[in-house]
Structure formats: structure tokens, C-alpha cells
Amino acid sequence: MKLRLLLSISKTHLLSRKKQSITAAMGVMFGIGTYVIMMGFMNGLNGLLDGLILNRTPHVRLYNEVAPSQNQPVDLYKVYDNKVRFVHSIKPKKVQAKIHNALPLIDYLNRQRSVLGVTPQVKVQSFYLGGSTQLNGLLIGADVLKEKEFYNLADYIVQGAVEDLARTEKGILLGAGVAKKLALKVGDYVQVTTKSGEIQTLKIVGFFQSGMADVDNVQSYVNLKMAQHIFGQSRDYITDINVKLIDIADAPEIAKSLSKKFGVTATDIQTANAQFETGSTIRTLISYAVSITLLIVAGFGIYNILNMMIFEKMNDIAILKATGFSGSDVQWIFMSQALIIGLVGGLAGLSLGYGVSVLIDSTPFETAALPTIKTYPIDYNIKYYFIGVTFAMISTFLAGWFPSRKAKKIDPVDIIRGQ
Amino acid sequence: METILEAKGISKFFHIPEEIQVLDNVSFSMKKGEFVSIMGKSGCGKSTLLYVLSTMDSDYSGELYIDRKLITGQTPNQLAHIRNANIGFVFQFHYLLPEFTVLENVVLPAKKLGLKTYEEIEFDAMEKLKLLGISDQALKLSSRISGGQKQRVAIARALINHPSIIMGDEPTGNLDSRNANVVFDIFKELSSEKNLSLLVVTHDEDFAKRTDRIIQMGDGKIIS
Ligand SMILES: Nc1ncnc2c1ncn2[C@@H]1O[C@H](COP(=O)(O)OP(=O)(O)OP(=O)(O)O)[C@@H](O)[C@H]1O
Ligand SMILES: [Mg+2]
Numbered sequence: 001m002k003l004r005l006l007l008s009i010s011k012t013h014l015l016s017r018k019k020q021s022i023t024a025a026m027g028v029m030f031g032i033g034t035y036v037i038m039m040g041f042m043n044g045l046n047g048l049l050d051g052l053i054l055n056r057t058p059h060v061r062l063y064n065e066v067a068p069s070q071n072q073p074v075d076l077y078k079v080y081d082n083k084v085r086f087v088h089s090i091k092p093k094k095v096q097a098k099i100h101n102a103l104p105l106i107d108y109l110n111r112q113r114s115v116l117g118v119t120p121q122v123k124v125q126s127f128y129l130g131g132s133t134q135l136n137g138l139l140i141g142a143d144v145l146k147e148k149e150f151y152n153l154a155d156y157i158v159q160g161a162v163e164d165l166a167r168t169e170k171g172i173l174l175g176a177g178v179a180k181k182l183a184l185k186v187g188d189y190v191q192v193t194t195k196s197g198e199i200q201t202l203k204i205v206g207f208f209q210s211g212m213a214d215v216d217n218v219q220s221y222v223n224l225k226m227a228q229h230i231f232g233q234s235r236d237y238i239t240d241i242n243v244k245l246i247d248i249a250d251a252p253e254i255a256k257s258l259s260k261k262f263g264v265t266a267t268d269i270q271t272a273n274a275q276f277e278t279g280s281t282i283r284t285l286i287s288y289a290v291s292i293t294l295l296i297v298a299g300f301g302i303y304n305i306l307n308m309m310i311f312e313k314m315n316d317i318a319i320l321k322a323t324g325f326s327g328s329d330v331q332w333i334f335m336s337q338a339l340i341i342g343l344v345g346g347l348a349g350l351s352l353g354y355g356v357s358v359l360i361d362s363t364p365f366e367t368a369a370l371p372t373i374k375t376y377p378i379d380y381n382i383k384y385y386f387i388g389v390t391f392a393m394i395s396t397f398l399a400g401w402f403p404s405r406k407a408k409k410i411d412p413v414d415i416i417r418g419q
Numbered sequence: 420m421e422t423i424l425e426a427k428g429i430s431k432f433f434h435i436p437e438e439i440q441v442l443d444n445v446s447f448s449m450k451k452g453e454f455v456s457i458m459g460k461s462g463c464g465k466s467t468l469l470y471v472l473s474t475m476d477s478d479y480s481g482e483l484y485i486d487r488k489l490i491t492g493q494t495p496n497q498l499a500h501i502r503n504a505n506i507g508f509v510f511q512f513h514y515l516l517p518e519f520t521v522l523e524n525v526v527l528p529a530k531k532l533g534l535k536t537y538e539e540i541e542f543d544a545m546e547k548l549k550l551l552g553i554s555d556q557a558l559k560l561s562s563r564i565s566g567g568q569k570q571r572v573a574i575a576r577a578l579i580n581h582p583s584i585i586m587g588d589e590p591t592g593n594l595d596s597r598n599a600n601v602v603f604d605i606f607k608e609l610s611s612e613k614n615l616s617l618l619v620v621t622h623d624e625d626f627a628k629r630t631d632r633i634i635q636m637g638d639g640k641i642i643s
Contacts, residue, residue: 005530016518319514322475323528323576324503326496413470416510 006329009320010337013313020305021341027301028345028396029352032388035291036353039384041360042287044377046280052211056151057269058119058242059251062105062258064097065265097123099264102238109243114250117150119143121240122227128220129191129199130182137178138219139192141227144173150244153208153221159186160206165221172202176209177217192220192230200230211367295395298345302399306338310407317407318415331408338400339393346392350385420450422487423584423616429471429481431464431639441467442479443639449584454610454617456627459636465620468636469588472618473508474498486583503532507577509587514573517562521548521572524561529579540579547575551605567598574605585609587619591626603629 014021072087074080099105102120109118122141127134147153148162158176165171172190184190186204193199202222209216222230228237245251251268259266310317317330361378425448431441441464449455457465470476472483474490477498483490485505493501502508515524525544529535535543548554551571556564561572570590577585587606591599603626609615610631619630627633635642 002531002533005527005533009527012518012523315514316516319516320527321499322473322502322508322510322514324499324501324531324580326499328496329499329531413476416470416475416514417466 002329003332006332007336010333010340013309013333014337014340017309020309021337024302024305024341025345025348027298028295028342028392029348031291031294031298031395032346032349032392033352033356034294035287035388035391036350036384037356037360038287038291039387040353040357040378040380041376042283043379043381043384046283047379048373048377050280051152051155053273054248054269056153056156056210057273058151059245059248059269060243060255060258060266061272062099062241062243062262062264062266063239064099097239098233099238099241101236101262102241103236105262105264106238106241109241114245114247114254116244116246117146119146119150119242119244120224120238121242122224122231122233122237123239124194124227124231126192126194126230128178128182129193130184134193135178135181136218137192139172139227139230140219140221141224141230142221143224144221147221151242156208156210158207158209160204162206164205165223168203168205169223170200170202170226171205171223173206173208173221174204175216175219176207177213178220179204179207181217194230196232198230198232200226202226291391295391299395299399302338302341302396303403306334306400306403307406309337310334310403313407314410314415317410318412321410321412322416327408330410331404334404334407335397335400338396338404342392342396342400343389345396346389349392350388353385353388354380420452422448423451423453423485424449424472424618425484425487426468426472427482427484429468429479429483431467431471431476431479441639442471445481445639445641447634447641449616449618451583451616452610452614454606454631455619455634456630456632457618457620457634457636458622458624458627459642461622463636464639465636466588469586469618469620473506473586474502503528504580505583507574507580507582507585509570509573509577509585509590511589511592515561515569515576517560519561520558521553521561521564522557524572525575525579528576532580544575544579547578548572550578551575567594567601570594570598570602571605574602578609584616584618587617589620589622591621591623599623599626 072090074085074087106118106120109115119142124139124141126137126139128137144153144162144165154162157173160173162173165173172192174184174190178184182190184204186206188204189201190204191199191201208221210219225235228235231237243254245254248269252270255266255268258264320330320333321327357378357380360376363376364374365376367373427446429442429445433439433441445468457468459465467476471479474483474485477491477495481491485501490498490501515521516527519527522541522544525547526537526540529540529543530537545554545557548557551574553564553568553571553575556568556572561569564572570593574590591602594602606617606619607629610617617630621627
């Protein structure tokens with residue numbers, strides 16, 4: 001009852017000076033709109049850039065690294081324990097690329113609760129034969145359906161499909177750079193050979209383009225079995241095990257424990273891509289800084305307009321108080337005007353933000369790095385819309401608070417005498 | 420006859436720009452249904468007294484009773500409620516909310532009081548406007564009517580909550596003699612027919628003579 005009365009008074013105030021009210025609401029609208037656009041666009045870009053690396057990188061990668069042995073024979077000799085030992089010209093130990101006991105290890109990983117998916121790979125150094133030239137290459141034998149599921153392989157296929165390779169035993173998904181150099185089309189055959197000299201003819205089922213020339217110029221995908229076959233090895237020949245975790249934050253710890261437990265090299269994604277995290281954080285920070293600045297500007301706009309309005313409405317305030325409205329009634333009349341401006345401006349800002357996001361989203365954006373992306377990326381996360389309205393309400397609340405406190409304190413006698 | 424308003428030893432000082440005493444131990448009382456006028460030289464403290472009596476100014480010493488209840492010392496919110504429910508105020512300048520219609524101006528204090536539904540309140544307000552002969556102006560913006568009409572709207576607003584007392588600070592001071600007479604007749608009628616208590620500050624000798632009693636003030640004191 002009381003609120004309804006106060007609201008009807010503030011409505012009349014707002015409507016009787018439409019221009020001012022609209023100006024104030026527009027200030028909020030632009031602040032919130034920009035926030036939504038900035039967040040959507042920045043996070044869309046972040047997601048895209050993350051996708052470039054993070055989404056196609058395993059959280060933990062297990063392989064055997066070629067490195068000098070940590071323990072030299074002299075260490076075993078207790079007599080020299082307290083002596084300074086010099087060992088010259090250490091050479092790396094000969095290590096097999098093959099992961100020892102790979103199949104039981106994969107089983108073990110699959111049973112872990114923190115693990116989302118395990119994909120074994122066989123990496124084979126090879127050459128592509130094109131007429132008289134040999135092109136350096138790297139064949140990755142993989143379960144491509146799983147690669148698609150966990151590492152978005154399909155996003156980088158520019159011709160053909162992942163499923164085509166899964167269906168074709170002797171198929172190959174050729175790197176776009178390789179295909180260009182050798183002038184090959186989908187459906188053509190290409191010969192590959194390994195160091196040991198065995199030649200294999202494979203049918204090209206598609207091209208993939210990762211956007212990194214170094215990769216696209218050498219790398220190709222074949223089926224896991226095919227890779228093992230080219231190498232003349234059996235099913236348990238696995239060179240890499242890629243693990244995707246449920247929570248990426250667990251990666252360093254899990255990598256450490258796997259490395260200890262199974263004697264393999266394990267690298268986690270954080271160590272491998274440390275610079276990435278920093279980039280995203282800074283971009284988010286910038287977008288917050290810009291939006292908050294805009295909101296503060298909008299807040300000052302509202303503050304000014306309300307101050308002016310209260311100055312113009314001195315008589316009204318005196319009359320209301322003389323006829324029995326309390327100080328807090330008067331305060332809420334002006335407070336509610338600020339909040340209405342905030343809400344209307346905020347909602348208009350969300351619509352503006354959404355509208356411009358849709359526009360950006362349909363603006364063409366071609367990049368070699370991401371063949372499947374055709375327009376600018378936008379993140380439509382509802383979170384930003386919630387935060388936007390909340391921001392609008394908080395900033396207009398603060399902007400309205402001080403002028404309306406002043407209105408509350410106005411002494412009607414001063415005003416009535418002043419006439 | 421019961422007492423509607425009583426002032427006991429009310430004094431008031433202004434400190435700025437210099438220490439001056441504007442009200443000096445003012446005591447008087449008013450009976451229900453009385454029509455009292457206050458006269459006195461300019462600057463003798465009439466308005467100041469009226470602001471104290473109307474509870475708008477609480478910075479004074481002494482005691483004020485309305486309806487035999489002690490008003491002095493109540494909180495600002497309680498005072499606002501007393502003004503809302505028990506006191507109708509008519510100013511020299513008409514003091515309406517310019518962006519609201521005549522009807523809205525009249526109904527606001529009643530909606531604030533909240534004792535009746537909006538329909539009942541609007542019906543009451545139309546009755547008051549009819550009584551004052553301006554019901555045809557009800558839906559006009561209050562800034563779009565004449566000075567005499569505005570003063571009658573202010574009276575209708577003062578009447579809407581059936582207050583114990585109506586106070587006016589030179590309510591006819593800003594009107595021509597014809598309109599002043601209209602307003603006086605309305606007051607007189609309210610006093611005699613509705614048994615309403617009225618306390619009106621005026622400079623108009625003729626006006627004052629026709630009231631039940633004249634309080635003469637001089638230099639912050641009641642002379643007679
Ligand atoms: N806010 C104030 N600060 C200081 N002195 C004031 C203030 N308001 C009024 N006064 C002084 O108090 C005295 C009484 O003023 P008041 O307005 O009550 O006079 P009044 O009798 O109503 O005069 P008038 O007939 O001209 O309306 C005057 O001398 C005036 O100068
Ligand atoms: Mg005066």
C-alpha cells in the first residue's frame with residue numbers, strides 16, 4: 001500500500017521529465033551494454049584462443065623422454081659419497097619410444113575416477129613420397145573417434161571427416177600443408193615410408209588444418225593399428241598416452257604421481273602452456289576495468305540528475321513533509337526513481353549488449369588458425385547478463401543514496417520560509 | 420468545550436546570524452470548533468509560532484498539546500503521522516505539486532494515511548472539491564489553474580483526512596479581495612457547520628474581525 005503510493009509519486013516525477021529520465025537510463029544502458037559486449041567478446045576470444053591450445057592439448061601426456069640418466073654408476077660407489085665427483089661427457093641413455101606395459105597402464109588410467117578419457121597414440125617418424133622427392137613427416141596413429149571426442153579433432157578437419165578415417169583401415173588424414181606441397185586431393189593415394197624402409201600406400205580421406213604451419217606441413221593422422229603395422233609392431237606398441245581429466249587443476253599432481261608410479265615422463269598442461277593462463281586473466285581484467293569505468297561514469301550521471309531533480313523538487317519535498325510524509329518516505333521516493341532508472345537502463349543495456357553481440361557474432365572472421373570458425377566468437381554466458389543487471393542496480397543504488405539522503409534531511413520550514 | 424490545542428510557555432531562539440529570541444514564553448489554548456486569528460506586526464513571530472504549532476518545527480522549548488496529547492518530544496516519524504492525521508495546513512502560496520492533477524494533490528495525504536481504499540479516498544476528494552466549487556478542475560494539472568482555485572485545492576487537501584485543526588499562514592494574503600472573501604466564507608462555513616477548529620495568521624483586519632477570537636502578537640509575545 002505504502003510502496004505503491006511512493007512508487008506512483010516517483011513514476012509521476014519520472015514521467016513528467018522524460019528527457020532527463022531517459023538520459024539517465026541511457027547512461028546506465030551504455031555502461032551495461034558495453035559490459036555485456038566486452039565480456040561476451042573477450043570471453044568468446046578467450047574461449048577461441050584457449051581452444052587453439054588448451055582444448056587440443058591433453059591434460060597429462062605420458063611418454064618416454066630421451067635424457068641422460070639421473071643416476072650415474074659412480075653414485076652407487078659409497079666410498080665417494082662425501083667427495084666431489086666429476087663425470088664428463090654424459091650421453092643420453094638409449095630409451096625406447098615405446099611405453100612399457102602400455103595396455104595395463106591404459107586400463108589403470110581408465111579406472112581412475114578423476115580421468116575423463118585416455119587416448120593412446122603411436123607417433124611414427126616417416127616420409128611422404130611424392131614422385132622423386134621425400135617429404136619429412138610425422139604419422140600419428142590414433143583412435144580418431146576418441147581424438148574427436150576429447151580433443152575436438154573434427155574442428156580442424158577442412159575436408160572429409162574423422163569418421164571416414166575410422167572406416168578406412170588404410171586411410172590417412174593428411175596435413176593441409178603436406179597436401180598442398182604434394183598437390184594431392186581427397187581420394188588420391190599417398191605413399192609413406194618409415195626409417196626402416198617399408199613403404200605403405202594410404203588413401204587420403206581428408207585434410208586437417210591446425211593453423212600451425214609447423215604441424216600442418218608434416219603431421220598426418222592414421223588409424224592406431226595402421227601405425228603399429230607400418231612400424232612392424234604389435235598392439236602393445238604405444239608411444240604416447242594422452243589423458244584428459246575431469247578437473248584440469250588436478251593435472252600437475254596426477255602427472256607427478258603417474259611419473260613416479262610407472263617410471264614414464266609425464267607432463268601436465270599447466271607446465272606445458274604456462275603463458276596461456278596469464279593471457280586470459282589479463283584480458284578478463286581489462287574488460288572488467290573498462291566496464292566498471294563506464295558504470296562509474298553512468299553512476300555519476302544518475303547522481304547529477306538526481307541531485308538536480310531534488311534541487312528542483314524542493315517545494316514538492318516541503319509539501320510532502322508538511323502533509324505528513326516522513327523523511328524516509330521522501331528518501332524512498334527518490335531512491336526508487338534511481339532504482340527504476342537503473343533497472344530500465346540495465347535491461348535496455350542487456351538488450352543492447354545482446355543485440356550488438358549478435359551483430360558481432362555474424363561478422364565474418366576468417367582465420368587460417370581455425371578453419372571451422374567463420375565469424376567472430378561471442379560467449380553468450382547468462383552469467384554476464386546477471387552480473388550486468390546487478391552492477392546496474394548497485395551503481396544506481398549508490399548514485400541515488402546520497403542525493404535521496406539529502407532529500408530526507410530537508411527541513412520543510414526552511415523551504416516554506418524561503419518563498 | 421474540550422481543548423483542541425494548547426501551547427505552554429513556548430520559546431524559540433534563532434542562533435544565526437545572531438542570537439535572537441523570536442518566541443517568548445507563548446501560552447494559549449484553543450477550543451474545539453473555534454475560529455481564531457493571529458495578528459501582529461511583520462516580523463513579530465507569527466509564522467514561526469505556526470510552524471511550531473504545526474509540528475514542522477520541533478526546535479523550541481515549552482510544551483505543545485494537540486487533542487490533549489503531548490506532542491513535544493515525539494520522533495520525526497511520529498510528528499509526520501500527527502501532521503498527516505490531525506493537522507491540515509494552508510500556506511500563503513498555494514504549494515501544490517505542479518506535476519500532479521488537482522485530484523491527485525488532494526488524495527495524496529489520504530493515501531499516505533492509508534485508512535481507506537483508493538476508491539473511497541477519490542470519492543471523498545471529489546466531495547471536498549465539490550464543496551469548494553472546483554470539482555470541474557479535478558483532472559487538470561494543478562499548475563494549470565488560477566491562484567484562487569489553487570488556494571481552494573490546498574484547502575480541500577487540508578480537509579481530506581478530517582483533521583482536528585486547520586492552520587493557515589496568511590491563506591488569503593496572495594488573493595484579490597473577491598477570492599479572499601470566497602476563502603474566508605469557506606473557513607467560516609467549515610467552522611460553524613462542520614465544527615472544525617481553525618487557526619489563521621492574517622494581516623487583514625476585516626478578515627480577523629469576523630473570526631471568533633483575535634490573538635494579538637508583538638515581539639514574540641502574546642499581547643492580548
Ligand atoms: N531562519 C531564520 N533564521 C534567523 N532568523 C529568522 C529566521 N526566520 C525568521 N527569522 C526572524 O524571526 C523573526 C520572526 O519571523 P516570522 O517569519 O515568524 O515573522 P512573521 O510574524 O511571520 O512576519 P510576517 O508577518 O512578515 O510574515 C523575524 O525577525 C525574522 O527575521
Ligand atoms: Mg509570516
